[in-house]
Amino acid sequence: MSILDNKKVVIIGDRDGVPGQAIEECVKTSSAEVVFSSTECFV
Amino acid sequence: MNYSVVKGTSYILVNTPDMIIHNGTTQTMEKMANPNSEYIKAIGSHIRTYEQVLNYAPSQVYIGNMKPEELETLEMPWYDKDVSIRERFGKFGEIMPQDEFIGLMKLSDSFDLVMLEMHFSESVKDKIANHPLFGVEYASKMKEGFDIVAIQKEVEEHHGEGIYNDGKLVGCVKKAHDSDVNLTAHIMFENIVSKASGVLAFKHLIHNVEIGIEEIDYVIECSEEACGDMNQRGGGNFAKAIAEIAGAVNSTGSDIRGFCAAPTHALIQASALVQAGVYKNVAIVAGGATAKLGMNGKDHVKKGMPVLEDVIGGFGILVSENDGISPIIRNDLVGKHNVGTGSSPQAVITALITMPLDKGNMKITDVDKYSVEMQNPDVTKPAGAGDVPLSNYKMIGALAVKRGEMDKNDLMSFVKKHGMQGWAPTQGHIPSGVPYVGFAREELMAGNIKRAMIVGKGSLFLARMTNLFDGVSVILEQNSKTDETATVSKQEIKKLIAEAMREFGSNLVKE
Numbered sequence: 001m002s003i004l005d006n007k008k009v010v011i012i013g014d015r016d017g018v019p020g021q022a023i024e025e026c027v028k029t030s031s032a033e034v035v036f037s038s039t040e041c042f043v
Numbered sequence: 044m045n046y047s048v049v050k051g052t053s054y055i056l057v058n059t060p061d062m063i064i065h066n067g068t069t070q071t072m073e074k075m076a077n078p079n080s081e082y083i084k085a086i087g088s089h090i091r092t093y094e095q096v097l098n099y100a101p102s103q104v105y106i107g108n109m110k111p112e113e114l115e116t117l118e119m120p121w122y123d124k125d126v127s128i129r130e131r132f133g134k135f136g137e138i139m140p141q142d143e144f145i146g147l148m149k150l151s152d153s154f155d156l157v158m159l160e161m162h163f164s165e166s167v168k169d170k171i172a173n174h175p176l177f178g179v180e181y182a183s184k185m186k187e188g189f190d191i192v193a194i195q196k197e198v199e200e201h202h203g204e205g206i207y208n209d210g211k212l213v214g215c216v217k218k219a220h221d222s223d224v225n226l227t228a229h230i231m232f233e234n235i236v237s238k239a240s241g242v243l244a245f246k247h248l249i250h251n252v253e254i255g256i257e258e259i260d261y262v263i264e265c266s267e268e269a270c271g272d273m274n275q276r277g278g279g280n281f282a283k284a285i286a287e288i289a290g291a292v293n294s295t296g297s298d299i300r301g302f303c304a305a306p307t308h309a310l311i312q313a314s315a316l317v318q319a320g321v322y323k324n325v326a327i328v329a330g331g332a333t334a335k336l337g338m339n340g341k342d343h344v345k346k347g348m349p350v351l352e353d354v355i356g357g358f359g360i361l362v363s364e365n366d367g368i369s370p371i372i373r374n375d376l377v378g379k380h381n382v383g384t385g386s387s388p389q390a391v392i393t394a395l396i397t398m399p400l401d402k403g404n405m406k407i408t409d410v411d412k413y414s415v416e417m418q419n420p421d422v423t424k425p426a427g428a429g430d431v432p433l434s435n436y437k438m439i440g441a442l443a444v445k446r447g448e449m450d451k452n453d454l455m456s457f458v459k460k461h462g463m464q465g466w467a468p469t470q471g472h473i474p475s476g477v478p479y480v481g482f483a484r485e486e487l488m489a490g491n492i493k494r495a496m497i498v499g500k501g502s503l504f505l506a507r508m509t510n511l512f513d514g515v516s517v518i519l520e521q522n523s524k525t526d527e528t529a530t531v532s533k534q535e536i537k538k539l540i541a542e543a544m545r546e547f548g549s550n551l552v553k554e
Contacts, residue, residue: 015502015512016429016431018387019512021385022385022386022387022388039510041505042423042427043303043418043431043469043471043474
């Protein structure tokens with residue numbers, strides 16, 4: 001049972017840190033639903 | 044392989060205090076959404092003077108009056124530290140004040156779109172005439188100024204983009220077409236700023252390399268702006284437009300785009316063009332972006348700091364045929380983030396850092412210095428964006444640990460030894476990998492380092508064409524041709540001595 005199971009998830013990734021797509025892949029291993037995912041450039 | 048070389052570099056800044064308020068998108072968006080906001084009311088008292096911009100360590104590192112290492116000994120924040128250097132010119136370039144730059148905008152305007160108030164125009168014309176790289180001949184090309192009433196009318200009635208200096212309207216950029224959305228005054232303003240700052244970087248490059256500008260064959264421009272009309276948005280090309288104003292009569296050119304990664308793409312492509320013999324001297328140039336001025340201004344003002352994004356950046360790199368002295372560009376050791384690479388930090392660092400190293404049978408620690416996203420942390424940390432170079436170095440170091448090339452306990456010493464503090468303004472393409480090329484050239488030629496890697500990354504997803512981002516990298520190395528030449532010379536000397544001895548011996552026998 002993951003802490004994310006049955007949760008809705010909003011993902012804001014960082015290009016120079018962990019991008020949204022990479023976080024999304026991790027979240028997909030649980031039963032959580034990704035309702036928003038993006039990668040942002042903070043510079 | 045006969046690699047091409049980094050023959051020279053230039054780095055310029057332009058202090059543009061009024062453009063922060065009138066042209067930076069953070070400010071213009073805020074004015075549209077909430078014209079009476081506390082931020083808009085406060086920003087005017089958070090603008091640095093030109094002298095403060097000069098007396099700022101990252102500015103002086105950028106133009107070469109200080110070394111990146113000197114930032115390590117300077118306690119943060121840097122903006123309130125007196126570095127006792129207030130030089131406008133450095134070995135790489137200069138920090139130009141706004142009024143002169145507005146004059147340079149006029150000189151870079153090929154379609155009479157820039158209108159300057161007549162008295163202001165005269166005063167900046169004199170300053171450009173006294174500029175060591177422009178002079179009287181250049182300044183004489185500046186056309187007559189206008190009455191301020193005509194400029195006000197253009198701004199108020201015809202959508203002209205105002206040009207301000209010391210808080211006063213001193214000119215405007217007119218729209219270039221009645222209805223074309225890609226030739227509006229706003230877009231023309233941004234493009235002329237980018238072009239003019241590119242011209243300044245190009246002029247300094249030629250000055251630094253001591254080459255005749257007529258020897259430049261090709262120009263690659265790699266900024267983040269787009270010029271074109273309604274039928275070909277971004278058709279181009281800044282490169283030839285900049286070359287024309289700078290006087291590079293024997294060159295043509297083209298633009299490379301790739302967000303912040305474009306300069307490193309340009310470096311790789313320029314080196315390939317020269318190495319293949321297509322061109323002998325390829326100049327890479329880029330001007331800056333007004334849109335990013337004050338990008339993190341809200342956080343700076345909130346924290347009682349000056350708005351540090353008050354400069355436009357530019358740079359130039361000359362890539363030439365191997366001269367046996369200048370650092371070589373190892374374009375056989377190129378890293379690239381492919382479509383199928385994936386986006387995990389490990390995948391990205393592998394593609395950009397270890398893939399090229401593996402090609403050359405090298406370890407991560409075999410590269411003396413990595414130049415990544417060299418954003419000034421004085422700007423980014425207070426805005427919550429962290430220390431971007433540091434996080435990149437940590438990821439590179441972590442991969443070295445994972446590959447068994449380094450002990451985990453050595454991670455921070457790796458960061459210190461192979462990394463640097465960032466000093467470049469947050470102008471997108473300007474801080475991405477290339478700020479160190481000038482210093483790398485010097486350190487490689489002095490024998491202080493053997494190898495440096497330039498890494499550029501770009502946020503392609505911002506254009507909403509792909510979710511991907513991008514990155515490329517290339518290694519610069521000491522030029523070993525000098526040693527080869529030296530070895531050959533020694534051998535030749537030995538051969539000559541041996542021949543002379545033989546001749547002497549045979550003469551003795553004859554006698």
